[in-house]
Amino acid sequence: MATQFAYQLDRKPVAAAQVKFAEPRDNGVLGLAGSVQNFSQDREIYVEGAPVDTFYKVVSGVVRTCKFLSDGRRQIDAFYQAGDIFGIEGEALHSLSAEAVSDCTVISYRRRGADVAAAGGQIADQLFEHLMQRLARAQEHALLLGRRSAVEKVAAFLVDWADCSADHRSVSLAMTRQDIADYLGLTIETVSRTLSHLERDSLIEMPTARQIRLTDLEALRDFNV
Amino acid sequence: MATQFAYQLDRKPVAAAQVKFAEPRDNGVLGLAGSVQNFSQDREIYVEGAPVDTFYKVVSGVVRTCKFLSDGRRQIDAFYQAGDIFGIEGEALHSLSAEAVSDCTVISYRRRGADVAAAGGQIADQLFEHLMQRLARAQEHALLLGRRSAVEKVAAFLVDWADCSADHRSVSLAMTRQDIADYLGLTIETVSRTLSHLERDSLIEMPTARQIRLTDLEALRDFNV
DNA sequence: CGTCAAATTGAAAGTCGTCAATTATCGTGG
């Protein structure tokens, strides 16, 4: 079956590309035919197994993609922020679910009856780049899930998010502890305990639960040998 | 940068496509310009960070791709068997290392100075399909690593491999317990203990350590709710 | 100020890892 995306160029990004977990920058692979959609917190954007007819770009807010086991266990694959593109999974069916972490606005672009090649070389290349990056991230994530301890996971998470803040030293989290836990393969309690532990050791400061300052960024980075 | 693969079609697969962890079938995305290479057990095929100038197809034997932490911890991303294609990671640099699990023969294909689009629509589509499948597998693997227990992991591993045997009920493992452990995010001891446990419960039989019969396939499948 | 969800903290349990010893397996050479 032919892979079908109708990509069109959009040279005026709708939001500053402050990107982290998904796209390293605004890549301009956007259709002009996009339509704006709003999702309130925890609302489902699409569900695993649904047919793939659109892909999305985040305008504001945060989106998570995840998988579930039938008993409710959840693994979050990635978080997406303003400028990030998501929803390109599988040829025909979504391999993940996508949900709004916070109230958010996205633009959805319809896949049309033209295959990748027909879409043109430049666009195909951008799509490749996107997939390659997703793949590399997934591999890095697997290493974290399979081989890192709780402290290492949490430290990596904080450093990752700090990298896309202004000073690289503070993080304001849109997600709950449960989201973090399900991203890191831990429980809420372990995440909470680990953060408290890091605060006691003066590696971070938590003015509020969602605002974290990385006071010792080097030490945090050192957890990721 | 343009994504560059010079794909050429090869309609006569070099080996029966008994595929599992990587490719669902022989997809014919092969250059005629491939050259045969042999690697003895545990030999490195390429290393993470190396420039990507070739990709590979397994003729015989088994290959693993993996990542390492500086202290030696290893996470195996995937195993590849006869007919599987591997080595397509990243635009310029390998995001994984590849090593021979057993003595093996592969065909390597050189990437050339033509970008994806120039390679033609059909080939671009096949590459997309390949990447999408890799991505879906990586996500499934992350769910396993982050949210499944030791028994569930081992059961899933066995069922996966049995799916590509003749009767779907027996597995002959090319890899060591250490390989299995590093694939599942466990230790050798836990893998070994879990297998013994499954044997005591009559879910499997182990004539030898590397030959496993799944006597109760249904029960094993049920671990993956 | 009261209510509810989110987050923290404590205590206890359990799963899995670590360390160590034993057994099995395979290739090699006598």
Add this chain to the structure above:
DNA sequence: CCACGATAATTGACGACTTTCAATTTGACG
């Protein structure tokens, strides 16, 4: 063909890290 040595695999005992269960505190919002 058997013995030997090296590597792989199994098993046990113990311990640590993480989870589970439960209670408390914090924070957001009407």
